[in-house]
Amino acid sequence: MGRLTHDMSNRSIFIYAHLDEGARELVRRSLPKARLVFAEGGKSPDFREANQDRFQSCEVCFGNVPSYWLQSVPHLRWLQLESVGFEYYQGVPALSKSLVFTNLKGLFSRPAAETMLAGLLASYRGLSQLALAQAERRWVCQEVRPQTQLLHGRRVIVLGHGSIGRRLRSLLSAFECHVQSFARTSTEAELRTVDNLDRALPEADVVVSCLPQTPETRGLFGRHRLALLSATAIFANVGRGSVVDETALIEALQQGRLGGAVLDVTLEEPLPPTHPLWSCPRTILLQHTGGGYREELLDKAGAFLANLARFDRGEPLENIVTLAHGY
Amino acid sequence: MGRLTHDMSNRSIFIYAHLDEGARELVRRSLPKARLVFAEGGKSPDFREANQDRFQSCEVCFGNVPSYWLQSVPHLRWLQLESVGFEYYQGVPALSKSLVFTNLKGLFSRPAAETMLAGLLASYRGLSQLALAQAERRWVCQEVRPQTQLLHGRRVIVLGHGSIGRRLRSLLSAFECHVQSFARTSTEAELRTVDNLDRALPEADVVVSCLPQTPETRGLFGRHRLALLSATAIFANVGRGSVVDETALIEALQQGRLGGAVLDVTLEEPLPPTHPLWSCPRTILLQHTGGGYREELLDKAGAFLANLARFDRGEPLENIVTLAHGY
Numbered sequence: 001m002g003r004l005t006h007d008m009s010n011r012s013i014f015i016y017a018h019l020d021e022g023a024r025e026l027v028r029r030s031l032p033k034a035r036l037v038f039a040e041g042g043k044s045p046d047f048r049e050a051n052q053d054r055f056q057s058c059e060v061c062f063g064n065v066p067s068y069w070l071q072s073v074p075h076l077r078w079l080q081l082e083s084v085g086f087e088y089y090q091g092v093p094a095l096s097k098s099l100v101f102t103n104l105k106g107l108f109s110r111p112a113a114e115t116m117l118a119g120l121l122a123s124y125r126g127l128s129q130l131a132l133a134q135a136e137r138r139w140v141c142q143e144v145r146p147q148t149q150l151l152h153g154r155r156v157i158v159l160g161h162g163s164i165g166r167r168l169r170s171l172l173s174a175f176e177c178h179v180q181s182f183a184r185t186s187t188e189a190e191l192r193t194v195d196n197l198d199r200a201l202p203e204a205d206v207v208v209s210c211l212p213q214t215p216e217t218r219g220l221f222g223r224h225r226l227a228l229l230s231a232t233a234i235f236a237n238v239g240r241g242s243v244v245d246e247t248a249l250i251e252a253l254q255q256g257r258l259g260g261a262v263l264d265v266t267l268e269e270p271l272p273p274t275h276p277l278w279s280c281p282r283t284i285l286l287q288h289t290g291g292g293y294r295e296e297l298l299d300k301a302g303a304f305l306a307n308l309a310r311f312d313r314g315e316p317l318e319n320i321v322t323l324a325h326g327y
Numbered sequence: 328m329g330r331l332t333h334d335m336s337n338r339s340i341f342i343y344a345h346l347d348e349g350a351r352e353l354v355r356r357s358l359p360k361a362r363l364v365f366a367e368g369g370k371s372p373d374f375r376e377a378n379q380d381r382f383q384s385c386e387v388c389f390g391n392v393p394s395y396w397l398q399s400v401p402h403l404r405w406l407q408l409e410s411v412g413f414e415y416y417q418g419v420p421a422l423s424k425s426l427v428f429t430n431l432k433g434l435f436s437r438p439a440a441e442t443m444l445a446g447l448l449a450s451y452r453g454l455s456q457l458a459l460a461q462a463e464r465r466w467v468c469q470e471v472r473p474q475t476q477l478l479h480g481r482r483v484i485v486l487g488h489g490s491i492g493r494r495l496r497s498l499l500s501a502f503e504c505h506v507q508s509f510a511r512t513s514t515e516a517e518l519r520t521v522d523n524l525d526r527a528l529p530e531a532d533v534v535v536s537c538l539p540q541t542p543e544t545r546g547l548f549g550r551h552r553l554a555l556l557s558a559t560a561i562f563a564n565v566g567r568g569s570v571v572d573e574t575a576l577i578e579a580l581q582q583g584r585l586g587g588a589v590l591d592v593t594l595e596e597p598l599p600p601t602h603p604l605w606s607c608p609r610t611i612l613l614q615h616t617g618g619g620y621r622e623e624l625l626d627k628a629g630a631f632l633a634n635l636a637r638f639d640r641g642e643p644l645e646n647i648v649t650l651a652h653g654y
Contacts, residue, residue, distance in 0.1 A: 020473075110477055110479050111452075111475060111477060114448060114451070114452060114477060114478055114479065114502075115452045115475070117448060118445070118448035118449055118451075118452040118454050119454070121441060121444060121445035121448060121449075122445055122448075122449060122454055122458075124441070124445075125438075125441060125442045125445040125616070126616060127445050127446070127449055127454060127455075127458070127611075127613075128454075128458040128461075130611075130612065130613060130614055130616065131449075131454070131455040131458035131459060131611070132458060132459065132462055133614070134455075134605060134611075134612050135459055137600045137601075137602075137605040137606075138600075139596075139597035139598055139614060140614060141596075141597065141614040141615050141616055144614065144616050144619075145615075145616040145618075145619035145623075146347075146619065146621065146623070146624075147621065148438060148442070148616055148619045148620050148621070149620060149621055150437055150438060150441060150620050151441055152437050152441065170501060171501050171502065173501065174497060174498050174500065174501030175441075175498065269466075269468075270466035270468065271466055273464045273465075274464075275464075278461060278464040279464075284454075284457075284458075284461075285457065285461050286454075286457060287457055287460070287466060287467060287468040287471065288468050288472075289452070289453060289457065289468055289471050289472040289475055291472075292471075292472035292473065292475045293475050293476060293477050294473065294474065294475070294476055296472075296473070297473075
């Protein structure tokens with residue numbers, strides 16, 4: 001990212017984002033004049049109470065603060081989220097309309113698409129069985145090899161045509177997959193209505209959701225729609241867990257009505273130890289590692305600093321998100 | 328493959344290849360007039376002795392019979408191997424020069440390239456740790472996510488430019504990897520001498536061997552050459568285990584002088600339970616599942632039948648291999 005020296009003002013900036021020491025240092029070095037308040041890491045109610053006060057005096061915030069903090073923030077003008085998802089702030093009551101939200105769109109698209117492709121290939125090539133056998137020093141070639149399949153030439157439906165969905169399409173095309181995208185508003189998507197989606201689902205080998213959590217996507221893959229998939233199809237999800245009826249998904253996997261699942265996201269995260277998904281047959285859990293990479297926190301800080309430079313110069317911010325307001 | 332009805336002769340055909348019942352049935356249905364001898368499955372010395380006699384009366388053989396059987400085969404004209412590799416028959420003494428060998432070149436290229444890509448992505452995206460954690464119902468996002476890396480943009484050297492190497496290149500190009508191939512005789516390869524290879528190795532993020540076992544490839548990656556790789560590089564192998572000095576590889580992994588290994592092939596297969604590779608750090612063992620897929624045995628039988636049709640019509644056979652003779 002290099003050193004940014006756009007520290008035009010001595011603004012008060014509240015840093016709630018989860019950053020490691022390298023990323024904090026980048027922020028400090030880049031903003032020598034700013035009044036920085038690093039508040040990440042404290043989870044107790046007391047800590048929150050104390051920081052809420054400091055937060056209320058700030059003009060800029062970086063990080064996903066609890067949504068109820070936003071109900072009375074007279075000085076706050078801009079909140080830079082540390083995520084792509086912004087469902088936590090949808091419908092928050094009494095949110096100021098002049099408060100600008102920006103997200104980190106695009107930052108996670110390569111790692112999320114790679115993790116999803118890793119999961120799909122692991123499912124077809126038996127890599128979970130091989131990893132478990134390796135830990136037990138068992139040679140299982142004869143059991144695993146006859147069960148392996150090819151990703152090559154598969155019919156894939158990608159739900160969502162944002163940066164992750166588009167990246168995934170381009171990776172799948174190297175495997176000569178037949179890819180169709182479902183997106184209501186994109187002219188590049190082959191499927192733009194749920195009727196067209198439902199007609200395509202029975203032929204799909206793989207369905208991958210890259211959809212965000214919005215009122216429209218919640219429960220899109222209910223019991224009825226899951227039942228349209230063939231008994232050999234894989235349901236995969238790198239968007240948000242709320243898109244699918246998880247109870248119906250688990251039943252379909254347990255009863256052999258679905259070929260498998262590759263899930264980076266789930267309704268509950270962290271997944272509690274007693275959750276039935278842990279031991280669902282033919283299911284690969286990626287534990288929301290999809291967006292990660294070693295330089296992730298440094299790049300998050302860099303994206304915030306680049307947007308802050310625009311803010312200081314009075315230029316339009318990148319990746320402004322439009323919230324449904326709760327009032 | 329469909330039904331082939333080219334059964335022009337009542338030849339004696341010895342089937343030693345490992346086939347499942349579906350593949351045997353395809354052979355039987357396609358060759359109603361042939362005298363078929365299915366001999367697969369018996370491993371005892373007595374069985375071998377008995378079948379060697381039947382084998383010696385046959386004109387055609389499908390499957391990798393023990394090489395010493397070939398020292399006196401007056402009737403045998405053609406051996407269709409059930410593999411791509413044919414190192415087992417290199418240098419066999421007193422092999423008839425008129426005996427034609429064909430292999431199954433190309434049949435395994437897609438599954439082998441996909442398994443290798445699955446292994447590389449699993450290594451960069453932490454999928455082995457996730458598989459082990461899933462079995463123990465442990466949420467490890469916080470530990471795994473900061474360690475994940477991207478395959479995107481990596482510098483990859485592919486050793487060998489046969490069908491697997493070429494397929495792998497095309498998959499890697501979707502990840503915008505910078506790929507160089509090492510092949511002495513291919514004009515498409517960027518690296519055609521070991522000097523050029525050695526100059527490129529220190530910059531490589533990944534080296535993948537797709538080389539067959541030949542006198543030239545054996546030990547190509549000795550201790551000295553392995554030491555040219557950076558401490559973050561991954562050594563991967565989907566060719567034959569003999570290309571690498573396994574002792575030196577294990578030491579480099581154990582001592583942190585190598586970033587990781589992704590191995591479909593090893594010197595010893597099956598790998599014995601006490602072998603140090605099972606527990607080498609940052610090592611993914613794919614247990615020679617790389618060439619497999621559900622329809623593999625059916626397709627092997629189909630490839631043999633298609634070549635047999637050429638044989639019956641007196642046409643040139645596909646995938647003739649040239650052996651170094653031992654006399």
